[in-house]
Amino acid sequence: MAFYEALAVPDCVILLAEDSFRSKLVIRNTADFISELDKILIGWTSECNNEWRYLRTLCKTELFSGKVLESQACLREKKVMELVEFLRSKEGRVVNLGELVFATVFNMLSNVMISKDMVNLEKETEEDGGMKSLIRGIIEVDISDFYPILGKFDLQGLHKKSIDLMTKIRSKWEAILDERRNSRESGSSSQHDFLETLLDNGFTNDRIHHQENWSSLLECSIYNKFPFNPVKELLSAGTDTSTSTIEWAMAELIKNVESMKKVQDELETKLSESDYPKESQLLQMSYVQACVKETLRLHPPAPLLLPHHAIETCQVINYTIPKDAQILVNVWAIGRDPLIWEEPEMFRPQRFLSSGMDFKGNDFEFLPSGTGRRICQACPWLQ
Ligand code: HEM
Numbered sequence: 001m002a003f004y005e006a007l008a009v010p011d012c013v014i015l016l017a018e019d020s021f022r023s024k025l026v027i028r029n030t031a032d033f034i035s036e037l038d039k040i041l042i043g044w045t046s047e048c049n050n051e052w053r054y055l056r057t058l059c060k061t062e063l064f065s066g067k068v069l070e071s072q073a074c075l076r077e078k079k080v081m082e083l084v085e086f087l088r089s090k091e092g093r094v095v096n097l098g099e100l101v102f103a104t105v106f107n108m109l110s111n112v113m114i115s116k117d118m119v120n121l122e123k124e125t126e127e128d129g130g131m132k133s134l135i136r137g138i139i140e141v142d143i144s145d146f147y148p149i150l151g152k153f154d155l156q157g158l159h160k161k162s163i164d165l166m167t168k169i170r171s172k173w174e175a176i177l178d179e180r181r182n183s184r185e186s187g188s189s190s191q192h193d194f195l196e197t198l199l200d201n202g203f204t205n206d207r208i209h210h211q212e213n214w215s216s217l218l219e220c221s222i223y224n225k226f227p228f229n230p231v232k233e234l235l236s237a238g239t240d241t242s243t244s245t246i247e248w249a250m251a252e253l254i255k256n257v258e259s260m261k262k263v264q265d266e267l268e269t270k271l272s273e274s275d276y277p278k279e280s281q282l283l284q285m286s287y288v289q290a291c292v293k294e295t296l297r298l299h300p301p302a303p304l305l306l307p308h309h310a311i312e313t314c315q316v317i318n319y320t321i322p323k324d325a326q327i328l329v330n331v332w333a334i335g336r337d338p339l340i341w342e343e344p345e346m347f348r349p350q351r352f353l354s355s356g357m358d359f360k361g362n363d364f365e366f367l368p369s370g371t372g373r374r375i376c377q378a379c380p381w382l383q
Pocket residue numbers: 042043044056109234235237238239241242245296300301302305306307368369370371373374375376377378379
């Protein structure tokens with residue numbers, strides 16, 4: 001059994017597997033990178049400064065508290081039912097499940113954020129303005145986000161593409177903001193969404209857009225690819241992670257007939273008495289929950305988490321972690337470590353049935369949502 005140690009460096013937690021340290025932790029000097037990240041985004045800011053703390057608290061109370069999540073359950077259930085109805089209407093025809101799940105998750109989140117569907121299940125329409133491909137473009141991973149030294153070579157040709165994308169997205173968001181401000185001014189806005197919370201809390205358009213930094217941000221490698229306001233950041237953080245988990249779960253279940261049968265049996269038994277699936281019923285579906293965990297073990301949507309940074313030099317076992325090192329925790333490798341997991345490459349949901357292990361960041365062998373103070377904001381509450 002590998003020995004794992006959690007080291008609380010201020011600002012981050014480093015996880016070590018004693019015997020295979022190097023393969024699970026990548027460290028590099030990032031002084032330049034860090035100076036770029038002093039601007040404000042929840043997930044990509046290097047510092048747990050006041051702005052980060054403020055946004056994180058705002059998200060916690062307004063989006064992810066038990067009470068808020070419960071009050072929004074019917075909205076998510078409605079979106080799931082729309083997807084089911086849509087699939088029913090396509091019976092016997094080929095559908096792209098990944099695209100449909102992406103649109104469903106995106107609309108779940110956009111309704112919470114701005115009380116609107118932003119993409120159409122059937123195809124991209126004039127109304128959604130091609131939002132789906134814009135968001136897909138933003139979350140395309142740029143290798144230089146993890147290895148900034150490669151940034152100047154723009155190996156994937158993403159630099160120019162990102163600037164075009166961000167300009168388009170910005171103009172769409174300006175229209176949404178203007179519309180909302182106008183309806184607030186005329187007293188006709190009755191929305192209770194996250195955008196309303198931001199406006200109630202005094203967020204100006206400039207602050208929402210980080211307008212004052214706009215031109216300088218375009219110069220820097222990370223910022224020109226990532227959304228500049230909390231609404232957009234949450235939309236992109238939540239959509240691809242959830243979609244990839246659902247796509248991988250379906251792919252694994254299609255390959256593993258026995259597991260698929262168990263899922264179908266559980267769904268049939270637990271859902272037999274209701275007209276439509278309710279989130280509260282998920283609590284009784286232990287096998288479905290085990291499948292989600294097993295999917296996240298094998299296919300974590302953020303295999304290296306987000307980059308962490310050591311704010312002071314420290315010693316971990318025999319290794320010196322230098323001040324300003326950027327730390328990438330390879331949770332993909334940890335999730336497949338043969339010293340921890342029996343038959344690690346196999347999809348075996350039953351391993352979670354008796355283990356009590358979850359993704360709240362307390363079990364260092366299984367960290368799909370990270371751990372410590374920078375743990376995913378949404379995951380610990382999604383049990
Ligand atoms: C399957 C679903 C998801 C997975 C596996 C996941 C995973 C992660 C991971 C690994 C991190 C970085 C943690 C670290 O570096 O220590 C993260 C951060 C974050 N996630 Fe998620 N995520 C998911 C869904 C969501 C959703 C639905 C939202 C919001 C609607 C969200 C919002 C965030 C935010 C705001 C952060 C940054 C937190 C901070 O740095 O303070 N995530 N997530």
